[in-house]
Amino acid sequence: MGLQRVAGWVKPVCVVFGMVLCIGAASVVPAERPNIVFIFTDDHCQQALSAYDDSRTATPNLDRIAKGGMRFDRCYVTNSICGPSRAVIQTGKYSHLNGFKTNRDTFNGDQQTFPKLLQAVGYQTAVIGKWHLKSTPQGYDYYDVLQGQGPYYNPPMLTAGPDGQPVKREHTGYTTDIITEKTVRWLKEARDPDRPFMVMFQHKAPHRNWMPGPKYLNWLDDVTIPEPETMWDDYSGRTQSAAAQAMTMARHLNDRDLKLTGSGILNAQQRQAWDAAYGPKNKAFLKARESMTEKEIVQWKYQRYVKDYLRCVRSVDDGVGVVLDYLDEAGLADNTVVIYSSDQGWYLGEHGWFDKRWMYEESLKTPLMIRWPGVTQAGSTNDDIVSNLDFAETFLDLAGVPVPDEMQGRSLVPLLRGQTPADWRKDFYYHYYENPGAHDVARHCGVTDGRYKLIHFYALEGKPIDDWELFDLQKDPNELTSVADDPAYAEIRSRMTERLTQMQEMYQVPGDTIQPVKRRRARN
Template identity: 50%
Template sequence: MSRVTPVLLYSLTGAVVLSSLSSCKEKKSEEVKKTMNVVYIMCDDHSYQTISAYDQRYMQTPNIDRIASEGVRFTNSFVANSLSGPSRACMLTGKHSHANGFTDNTITFDGSQQTFPKLLQANGYQTAMIGKWHLVSEPTGFDYWDILIGQGDYYNPKFIKNGERVQREGYATNIVTDLAINWMDSIRDKSKPFCLFIHHKAPHRTWMPDLCDLDLYDDVIYPMPENFYDKYEGRIPASKQEMSIIKDMDLVYDLKMADKENEIHTTTGLEEAGRNMYNALNPEQKAAWDKHYDPIIARFKKDKLTGKALAEWKYQQYMHDYMRVIHSVDRNVGRVLKYLEENGLMGNTMIVYTSDQGFYMGEHGWFDKRFMYEESFRTPLMVRLPGGKKGDIDEMVQNIDYGPTILDLAGVKVPSDMHGVSFLPLLKGEKVSDWRKSLYYHFYEYPAEHAVRRHYGVRTDRYKLMHFYNDIDCWELYDLQEDRMEMHNIYGQPGTEKLTKELKDELLRLQVQYDDPIRNIYKD
C-alpha cells in the first residue's frame, strides 16, 4: 500500500486545520468545523485470512479492502480475550475482562458501568447500536438500538428494537445493513455528530449463506493449511480441545446435511439443532436451500466417505459456506460505503472495519477461536480517517484501544481508568516513540464448549509466552519469527532461560499495570 503524507491535518474534534501555523491564525475565523462521525462495522468471527487486503489465498473482498486502500491496514491488531461477548465488553469499556467483569459468555454485562458510547453521548454525539449485541443485558449508552436476540439467526432473525421484540423476514446481513442505512438516512438528528455501530452476526457458526450466494465458489478447491493434520506434540492444551474439523464439526448442524430420509446421524449432540435450523426456513427459503444442498447430500450418502477423505470433504464444505457468508458481508459493506459517499459523509466520517476476534480456517485442524495462537488472537482492523494516513500501521494495537481512539477523535477526554490507549496519532501518520512493546491476553471460559483451557499470556513483536492454568498447569513459548505457525513449544529448552525470565517479568509487569488479580494466585 502506498504511503501518502496528508496535506491537511485534523484536530481532535475533526476540524480541518491548515498545516501552516500562520495560515491557521489568518483563516481561523473562516474555518468550518466538521466534527467527525464514526461508522464502526464489526463482524463476528471474521478471520483476517479471508480478507484479500490481508491474504489472497481464499477470496476477494473489494469493498472491505477499499477501507484499507483509502485508509490504513493494521498489520498487528489483536484482541484481549478471543471470545465474542468478552471481546465486545473489552471494546465498549476500553478495559480487560477482569476489570469490566464480563470474562466469559455465561455472565451478564453490567450496563451501568462506564463505556465510551456513554461518554460520547454526554458530549453531544448520537449513538446507535444495530445488529449483534451478545452481552445479555440491554444496551446502555445508545440513543437508538435494534439488536439481534442472543447469537441471532441468519434467516428471519428476531430483534429487540429499543425494548420491543420484532421478527424480520430475510437474511440477517442484509437486514442489519438496511436498518443501519435507514437510521443514518431517516432517524438520526442530522445536525449532530454520530457514532453508529453496525454489528453483523456473520460469519459466526453455522455459516449459512444468503440464498443468492448458495452456489458461489462451487468450482473452487481451497488450499489445505500445512498443519491441518497437526498432532499437537509438546502442546497438551491443544491436544485436549474440542474444535477439530475432523472430530467435532457436526455434519448436520455445521455442514447442513439434514437429509429428508433422516439417515444421516451424528454423535456431537447437535443433530437435532441442525434439523430445527432447517425447519425454521420459510417455504421459499427451503426451496432454494433444497436445490443447493439436496444434490450435495445425495453425493455424500453415495460416496460413504471415511478417514482422511471425510476430513478433507468437511474442510472444503466448511470453507465454501464460510466464504459465501463473507461475500454477503463484503457486498453489504459496499452498500454502506455507497450511502456515505452519495450523502456527502465520506469527508467527515471515520470508517472502521474489524471483527470481535480471529478464527481458524483449518489451521491446526480447527475451526472456532479462544486460544492465544495467532489465528484467533489476531483480528483484522482497517480504518479510513479523512485526511489521515494511508498505508500500513505495524504498531501493536488491541481492541481495548478502540474506545480511547474514538473518544480522542471526538475531543473527549479519555478516562484514566481505561486500559487502552488512543491510536489516533498513528492514524494521523505521527510517529509515537513510546508505543507499547507487548500485549496482554487472558481467556477464562473453561469448562465450556470446545474445551479450551484457561490461559493468559504476553506477546512481543517476536515472542509469545502463555500459561495454561486451573485444571492444568503448563507453559508454552514460541518464537514467532522462526515458527510462525506455532508448532514448536520451546518452553524449558536449553538456551531459553534468559528469554523466559524476561517474558515472565514482562507478563507480571502487565498484570500489575492492569491490576489482574490472577497474578496473586499463579506465580512461578
C-alpha cells in the first residue's frame, strides 16, 4: 500500500502491480488544518450586539470573537428569511439555484453541500440545534436538531438512530441551554481528537416569540430601552409596499408575543417561575392600559418586546462563553476558527417593525465576526461587501478544499488575512420571494453598492406590481425617502438598473423576474 497526499491529507492508496486500484479514506492523517466552530442564531441583528452597537445591551462573550478577530460591517444576506438563508450557507448558491426560496420549501439534501466536501477530506462534521430545512441533514457525522422552528422550552429533537434513520428525543429545560450543553458534550466526548472538525452550533433564539430563560425573566425590568429614531415612521416617502406589510408593533404583535397569555409548553416548575415574573408586570399594565393613549400602548409594547428579545440574546451570549471557554481549556482555541453570524438582520422597532424580509438595511445586514488566532488581526474591522453566500466557500478554503465552480460566492480567507483582492465585489444582488406569505412583504429584488440601493417590488398579494425605490444611503441612511423619480438621480437610477440586469444574468436568475427589469430599463 502506498500513500497519496491529497489537499493536505495523506490517504492510503491500494497499488497492485503498479496500478492504482482504489483510494481508501479510513486512515486519513490530519495536517495542521484549523477546526471550525460556526455559531449561528436566528433573527439576531447587528444593533443587538454590543460589538456593533452598545446602546441597548452588552454581549461580552460574543464580543470576544470580534475582539479576538475581525468584525464585518457589511455582511449582506441574499434572501432575508430563515430557511432560505440556511440553504444558501449549505450550498454557496442563491435561492433560485439551491431550490429553497421560501420557508414553505423543503431543502434537497442530495445536492452538493460544503459539509459533504469537508467529510470527503476527513473532517468530522456536526450540526446541533436549529436546522429548519425540513429534510434530514446530510453530510454530517452527527446531527441533533430541533423539529421545525422548535420551542423555547422542552424541545423535541431529531438525531440519527441505530439504523441511521432520524428518531425523536424529548428534552426538559431551556432550549438555548440544551443546545449549548449538547455542543460541548460533542466536543468533549464524541469527536475524534486526532481529526479536525467542523461543528455548526445553531440556536433558535432570538426568534419570535422571544421567551426568556429562567435566569433572565426579570432582567432589564428596571431599565428603559431607547426607542429607535425611525420608530414612528409613516412610510410616506416610499412605495405602497412599505405600508402594506403586516409587521408593526402597533397592530401585529399579539398577546402571546407580549406574554399576556400563557404558553402550554412549560412544565409546572417552569410555569411557576414564569408566572411569578410576568404576573405582576402584566397586572400592572392591564390596569394602566385603561387610561393609556395609543402611543403609550405602543411604547409599552416596544419595551416588552425588545426586553424579551434581549433576554433571549443574553442566554445565547452565556452559551457562547461556555463554548469559547471550553476551546481555551482544551487547548483547541489556537487552531480553531470561530465564526459568529445569524440568518439575517432584524427590526428592533425601526420603522415601527419587528421581523425581517426587506432589502432595507436592518434586515439586509447580518452580524459576522470571525476569530482566527495567529492569522486574523485581533480587533480589526472590515467594510467590504461580504455575504452568507461566501460562508461555504470560506469553510472549504479554510480546510484546503477546492471551491466548486457551481458555488456563487467567494472565500473570505484573503480578507481574514487583511488582503482584499482587487477584484472583490463592489455591489450585491438581493431577492425575496415569499409573497403571498407571512407579514405581507412584497416580492422584490435589488442591487446595492453600499452608497446607492435600487429595489424593484414586482408582486404584492399575488398580483404583479412595478414599483421602484432608490436610496442614497449617504444622505438618507434610514431609507425614509426614495429618490427613484427624482430627476437629479436619473443617471444613477439608469446605472443601477443596468447593473441589476447584469447581476440577474450573471447569477442565472429565471427570466420571469429579469423581464420586468428589462422592460423598465427600455422606458428610461
